Amino acid sequence: MKEFKGRAITGGTWTGEAVVSKQGVNTLATFQKSALNNAKTVIAADQSNPDIYQKEITGKALCLPITIGSTTGGLVIQTICSMDLNPACFLFSKAIDSLAASGIVLAKIWEDSNVIAIDNLGDEFLETVQTGDTVEVLDDGTVKIK
Amino acid sequence: MYDYKMKLNPEQIEILEGKQGAVKAQVMETLVMFGDLFGAKRLVPVTHGKGHLVTSFGIPLLKPLFKTMDKLIDEGLYVEEGFTVDPRPTDYANVKCNFLEKLIFNTKMYGEQERYEQQLTKVGLIDSNAFTCTCYMDEVGNIPKKGDILSWAESSAVVYANSVLGARCNRNSGMLDLFGSIIGAVPEFGLLTDEGRKATWKVIVKTTKMPEAQILGSAIGIKVMEDVPYVYGLDKFIGNELNDETKSYLKDFGAATASNGAVGLYHIDGLTPEAVELGESLLVENAKEYIIDDAELERVYKSYPCIWKKPEAKANRAFIGCPHLSYTQLINWTNKLCDALKKNSKKKVNMPVVFTTSPDVAAKFKKTTEYQKLISTGATVSSICPLMYTNNPLTKLHNIITNSNKLRTYSAAKYLKNEDILKAITE
Numbered sequence: 001m002k003e004f005k006g007r008a009i010t011g012g013t014w015t016g017e018a019v020v021s022k023q024g025v026n027t028l029a030t031f032q033k034s035a036l037n038n039a040k041t042v043i044a045a046d047q048s049n050p051d052i053y054q055k056e057i058t059g060k061a062l063c064l065p066i067t068i069g070s071t072t073g074g075l076v077i078q079t080i081c082s083m084d085l086n087p088a089c090f091l092f093s094k095a096i097d098s099l100a101a102s103g104i105v106l107a108k109i110w111e112d113s114n115v116i117a118i119d120n121l122g123d124e125f126l127e128t129v130q131t132g133d134t135v136e137v138l139d140d141g142t143v144k145i146k
Numbered sequence: 147m148y149d150y151k152m153k154l155n156p157e158q159i160e161i162l163e164g165k166q167g168a169v170k171a172q173v174m175e176t177l178v179m180f181g182d183l184f185g186a187k188r189l190v191p192v193t194h195g196k197g198h199l200v201t202s203f204g205i206p207l208l209k210p211l212f213k214t215m216d217k218l219i220d221e222g223l224y225v226e227e228g229f230t231v232d233p234r235p236t237d238y239a240n241v242k243c244n245f246l247e248k249l250i251f252n253t254k255m256y257g258e259q260e261r262y263e264q265q266l267t268k269v270g271l272i273d274s275n276a277f278t279c280t281c282y283m284d285e286v287g288n289i290p291k292k293g294d295i296l297s298w299a300e301s302s303a304v305v306y307a308n309s310v311l312g313a314r315c316n317r318n319s320g321m322l323d324l325f326g327s328i329i330g331a332v333p334e335f336g337l338l339t340d341e342g343r344k345a346t347w348k349v350i351v352k353t354t355k356m357p358e359a360q361i362l363g364s365a366i367g368i369k370v371m372e373d374v375p376y377v378y379g380l381d382k383f384i385g386n387e388l389n390d391e392t393k394s395y396l397k398d399f400g401a402a403t404a405s406n407g408a409v410g411l412y413h414i415d416g417l418t419p420e421a422v423e424l425g426e427s428l429l430v431e432n433a434k435e436y437i438i439d440d441a442e443l444e445r446v447y448k449s450y451p452c453i454w455k456k457p458e459a460k461a462n463r464a465f466i467g468c469p470h471l472s473y474t475q476l477i478n479w480t481n482k483l484c485d486a487l488k489k490n491s492k493k494k495v496n497m498p499v500v501f502t503t504s505p506d507v508a509a510k511f512k513k514t515t516e517y518q519k520l521i522s523t524g525a526t527v528s529s530i531c532p533l534m535y536t537n538n539p540l541t542k543l544h545n546i547i548t549n550s551n552k553l554r555t556y557s558a559a560k561y562l563k564n565e566d567i568l569k570a571i572t573e
Contacts, residue, residue: 009183024371024372024407024408026555026556028556029555029556032537032556035207036205036207036255036537037539038207047451047453047558048451048555065371066371066372066408067408068371068372068407068408069301069405069408069555069556070200070301070405070556071200071299071300071301071304071317071318071319071320071323072200072201072299072319072320073319074318074319074320074321074322075200075201075208075210075211075319075320075321078210078321079207079208079209079210079211082209082210083207096183097317097372097408098180098184098316098317098318098319098336099317099319099408101180101183101184102180102318102319102320102321102322103319105176105179105180105183106176106210106319106321106322108179109172109175109176109179110172110176110210110214111210
């Protein structure tokens with residue numbers, strides 16, 4: 001088991017499966033198709049991101065460096081949280097980017113969402129965690145890869 | 147009340163405490179919590195009061211958006227100096243759709259468009275011509291000065307305002323753009339600070355000819371992600387003057403850096419205002435280096451996947467102009483298109499071709515003889531957002547070609563270089 005410590009932006013405890021993107025996750029391209037189709041779960045739709053393309057993300061720990069792409073990104077995160085389609089956790093290896101941060105804050109303040117977000121987990125975290133791994137997330141920003 | 151970390155003035159505290167209304171308090175809490183995440187020490191006044199919003203489409207699924215807008219309106223909150231907003235999602239007069247496509251657009255996709263435009267008007271939309279992603283064009287007039295603090299979103303507009311105009315704006319998300327404009331202040335961090343505007347990448351362009359703006363921007367965006375690049379070697383191709391041609395080039399370049407990566411600011415040596423003023427002092431020590439030659443550009447270009455159902459099929463629709471074309475680009479495209487058709491002994495384009503531009507630029511262009519020439523080829527001019535058009539499950543089945551790396555990224559459209567798209571629509 002390996003343990004990493006980041007900054008808990010919105011804390012919580014959770015254990016579940018990781019989905020890992022080694023590259024930046026394009027929020028709009030990843031989430032919009034499932035959200036538009038009123039799907040029950042999000043299947044990642046960004047053709048340019050083979051790490052997560054066509055993988056189910058809802059209820060998982062999405063491990064990523066940052067989010068990238070359109071500035072609708074925050075609103076998209078708020079929307080998927082309001083629809084309960086969101087990843088249970090966003091685990092960022094780098095400092096959270098402004099679009100993802102907007103989404104997490106909007107979800108928390110306007111939707112009362114319990115989405116967990118931890119950033120600054122470090123490059124080694126993203127090198128270590130693999131899609132399908134079980135991760136345990138603690139309230140203080142600790143992430144254990146089992 | 148949220149336990150804030152940054153320093154707030156008495157009025158800001160009063161707003162946060164709810165003394166100016168519960169919704170305004172929520173708006174302030176959002177801005178403050180957002181700023182605290184980035185270590186902002188304070189909120190600073192927005193000095194260019196005209197906002198620009200990214201969300202222009204009334205997709206029913208965006209229930210949180212409509213709900214929040216209603217709350218703002220009920221409490222009488224709006225943007226004093228008004229705002230522009232991204233392009234409308236449909237334009238049936240100039241971008242033809244069949245019955246089923248329209249049905250999906252009007253009911254499923256953008257069924258809340260009318261309601262949302264009414265909401266936008268109530269919170270400060272400037273006028274019905276204000277729908278464009280290129281609000282900074284002279285014809286549109288939402289043009290910040292160097293050093294202005296903005297509360298804008300739309301990745302291509304933010305990167306243009308920061309880089310070409312020298313204004314200061316973070317890559318805000320939808321809603322945060324509106325909130326900052328309503329409060330008239332934004333958290334000071336990132337691209338609002340001198341330190342945050344320093345380049346951590348030294349990009350050296352060593353191509354043998356002028357790089358295609360959208361591929362060069364894509365390559366840099368993919369490489370540097372959210373960092374600030376300082377680009378050498380481009381001025382020898384596009385010059386040292388910010389004229390209509392270079393600004394159009396930088397518009398397309400920047401949009402690709404922002405959508406293929408997350409770039410919010412770039413410096414072009416000898417050209418963009420801060421690079422001219424501060425030069426290499428903008429580079430941090432030990433900046434990373436990225437050399438771009440012909441082979442690298444070709445590698446990036448060839449890495450774009452084609453996700454048409456039949457990748458070898460013929461294209462049957464073309465969108466040119468994402469971000470919206472400048473007036474100069476419309477004139478240039480018209481001349482190139484007419485020349486190519488003449489060379490091929492043809493009078494009409496061989497598929498529906500849509501040139502997109504802002505309503506104000508379109509109005510100016512429509513007064514020219516070039517407009518008549520363009521229309522006579524069968525092409526159309528629209529102020530639609532091509533990305534919103536391609537979201538429809540039926541329209542996305544068209545084999546769309548585009549010269550926009552942003553549109554390629556967010557849709558099933560296939561990217562072609564300018565000269566290739568010209569061939570495709572005229573041969």
